[in-house]
Amino acid sequence: MIDGNTLIFATCGNPVAQVRLPQVMEVVFRELKVNAVWVPMHVDHEGLKVLMQALRTMRNFRGLTVTIPHKPAIGAMLDRLSQRAQAAGAVNLVRLDPDGKLFGDIVDGAGFVRGLELRGHSVKGATVWLVGVGGAGSAIAAALAEARVGQLFLRDADAQRVKAMIDRLKSRYPKLAVEVVEEPPAAMDFAVNATPLGLKTGDPLPFDPVQLPVSTIVCDIIMKPRETQLLQAAQARGMRVQHGQHMMDAQVPMYLEFLGIPFPGEKTVLELCSRA
Incomplete structure (x- = not known):
């Protein structure tokens, strides 16, 4: 049940109708008893810039994944990038750190x-x-x-x-x-x-x-x-x-680890993904 303590995660892209992650994470959060929601965010390139600025101010926002066509462009809007994101020239995973900075990685x-x-x-x-x-x-x-x-x-x-x-x-x-x-x-x-x-x-x-x-x-x-x-x-x-x-299911344990969400192990998470 969503309440005042619910944490917010998202997937942003243009379009987002094809994404499967929100329904997968609904199952994962429910079974792991995590008070959080994972929502799709349909934004164009200009909207993406505004979104990144807004997310820095949201105290209950924790992170998001990035889908087409924003992966190559979003890195320039973030504060820090992992080495593999720099090597790929793209980002598909963003975390809001405690210091208010947005950190980007890619695990595709x-x-x-x-x-x-x-x-x-x-x-x-x-x-x-x-x-x-x-x-x-x-x-x-x-x-x-x-x-x-x-x-x-x-x-x-x-x-x-x-x-x-x-x-x-x-x-x-x-x-x-x-x-x-x-x-x-x-x-x-x-x-x-x-x-x-x-x-x-x-x-x-x-x-x-x-x-x-x-x-x-x-x-x-x-x-x-x-x-x-x-x-x-x-x-x-x-x-x-x-x-x-x-590919996506194999990334879910990586998402959880990157975003600081405790989980019992890869095997359990993959089993939950298969139920979605």
Whole structure:
């Protein structure tokens, strides 16, 4: 029950109808007996600036997650950034610290890698084709490098953005084998859609699974719909897939830890996520 002591958390983006986190956190807060709510905040870029200023003044606000398209832009509106947020050039997690400063981090990439691990897939030494290096994609690229991926191929419609991503990766991971490719590599272990394509009905495929080796694990980071056209096309070929839900659920324990919310362990939290 909401009362005068209820803490406020949020997810902000434009749009936010696709986000699943508020319903997941409703279950988590209820079962962990945390007096808090997690609400969606639909704001455009100009509204985001106003929101960040307002949140600094809210004594019962604790933090928020950030979704499309604000992940690359919000960092400049915050007071402090983690090293991985600086490496990715994006933020998906914000905390209001006791000193009134907003601290930004990004765990999209860590959640993506952990989501694969929880299903028995390791990226260490693997060949990965990552399509899209915007907010989430940049974090995934950095996390793959941190996890010592064998070879990383990138594709993005924005040539300057993908070049900047490669420059950041090479400065931090000089031994990383990374390059830009437009066509799918002849051999790969994972193909990842980190673009918004698939979010809307009628979107074109970010890439065609028919062009990939059938052994490739096809990954999508979109939450809704769960079964994107890309994943349906991959499954129709008998290919293994990784859903966006796996990445998000793996992030929830990371959110709780970052935001200072006590929890009994990853396994318990993941079980609660599965109920939402």
